[in-house]
Amino acid sequence: MFEVTVPEEMLEKLRDMLDDEESCVRLREYKTGGGCHSKIVLGLGIDELDEDEDERVQVEDVPFIAEKDFLLKHGRKYTLSFSDKKEVVLTPAGE
Template identity: 60%
Template sequence: MFTVTVNEEMLAKLRSMLEDEDEGTCVRLREYTLGGGCRSRIILGLALEEKDEDEDESVTVEDVTFIADGDFLLRYGRRFSLGLNEEKQVEVKALDSDN
């Protein structure tokens, strides 16, 4: 099991996004590559996807279910914080990782 700390503003935004999705859609924690070449970097973000019962772990915060695959959790740890930055963009922080 992993943990996600998320504030009410972020939960409200996620609930709104999930309203338009099929039942069973969860919020996936994942990594993205930003940029290209030698200036590329990895950032953590979110996606809306269905859970893969064989590969994913899940945790529910209030009524929002978060998922992550085992490799992601090995790489970044098991504790995450979600929120909105000053520009109201999603910010995902791995609390157990130096990445």
């Protein structure tokens, strides 16, 4: 099992985004930029659980999922927060 620490304000927004019982909040990587200026950032998406590839954890009533390979690469503890610009920030919390 992995852990996600989420402020209540963000949980409320995530609840509004989940449109059905099958939807979960996915922890994922995004590639930004291009060429030698590209970088990987961590973020969120809305997706359905793949029972073979994903692990799932419930934070209050919000389901979070992550691919097993993602957890091996980035760790098993995460913190969600808002940036100064109110953007979502997903940070590995270390172990």
